[in-house]
Amino acid sequence: MSIKGLINQKIENLSESEQMKVLNLIDIIQQENLKTENQLWSQFSLEQAMKGLENDLIPEYTEADLIEKWQ
Structure with missing residues (x-):
């Protein structure tokens, strides 16, 4: 018998309140899986966005460069 069949057979023997549990x-397992999948996609997306930037020469700015002077 398949796992799905075994689960269905066992659930049929439970009370309605136990079936609700x-x-x-x-639902909890599905939410955890979705959360894990979303985290993996976020990590992948960030890695792709940053790909090739690790060797990029980022200019060094000083505080003087950042101060806007008003006249």
Whole structure:
């Protein structure tokens, strides 16, 4: 029997309140998976955006360069 079949068979033997607990657990697992997937995509996106910049020569600015003078 498949895992899905075994799960269905066991769930059928539970009370409705216990089935609700199983449903809540499934929701928690799905949310964790989605959160992990989003974190992986965010990391990948950042890596792609920064790709090639590690050797880029960034100019050094001094405080004097940043002060705007008003006349």
